[in-house]
Every structure is written in structure tokens, then in C-alpha cells.
Amino acid sequence: MQKIESVSTIQELTVGKHSAAVFIVMYDKEVGKEAILKGIKRSKATIVYDYKNINAMAIKKPDGTTLKESMTYFQGIKGVLSVEYDHIVPLIMPIEPKQEIQ
Secondary structure (H helix, E strand, O other): OOOOOOOOEEEOOOOOEEEEEEEEEEEOOOOOOHHHHHHHHHHOOEEEEEOOOOOEEEEEOOOOOOHHHHHHHHHOOOOEEEEEEEEEOOOOOOOOOOOOOO
């Protein structure tokens, strides 16, 4: 079995829109989410969704902090693999007409 080395990063994507207050924290299953839960309580953030099919949680930043500050805080918690923006993806993407090659 191959072990994957994890790097804790904040994923910044420039394409699309993201939530102004919610971010996604991916964590190591073997370490667990206890430290993240303590961080949520300590920072006064709130859990929006605790994913069951992946090791991740959607977290709403506390009032009085910026999204970036909250994401950076959670990046430093033991067991966190990545902190990502919660992207807003429309269910129907606009279709670009094909351009004919002349």
C-alpha cells in the first residue's frame, strides 16, 4: 500500500466564485477531527456540514474575522490536510457556441 504524503495548504482558485464566509477543511482520517472540533469551539466558528463520504467539514468563519484569517487558522491545526474555498458552482453552466474554423 502506497502512503501519500500530505501537505497542508490553502487552495486558491481564480476561476469561479466562492462563498464569502464558508470554507472546506480536509483532514487525515487517521488523526481524526477532534483537534478541528476544538479549533471550531475556540475560534467561535460553526460547522455548516460534516461530510460522511469524505474526511472533510464545511465551516463558517466566525464574525469579526476575514475568510483568509479563518482559513489560515485552520491550516495550522493538527491533522488538517488542506483548507479550500467553498466554491459556488451553478448546476447549469452556460454553453459557449462553437466557432467554426474557416
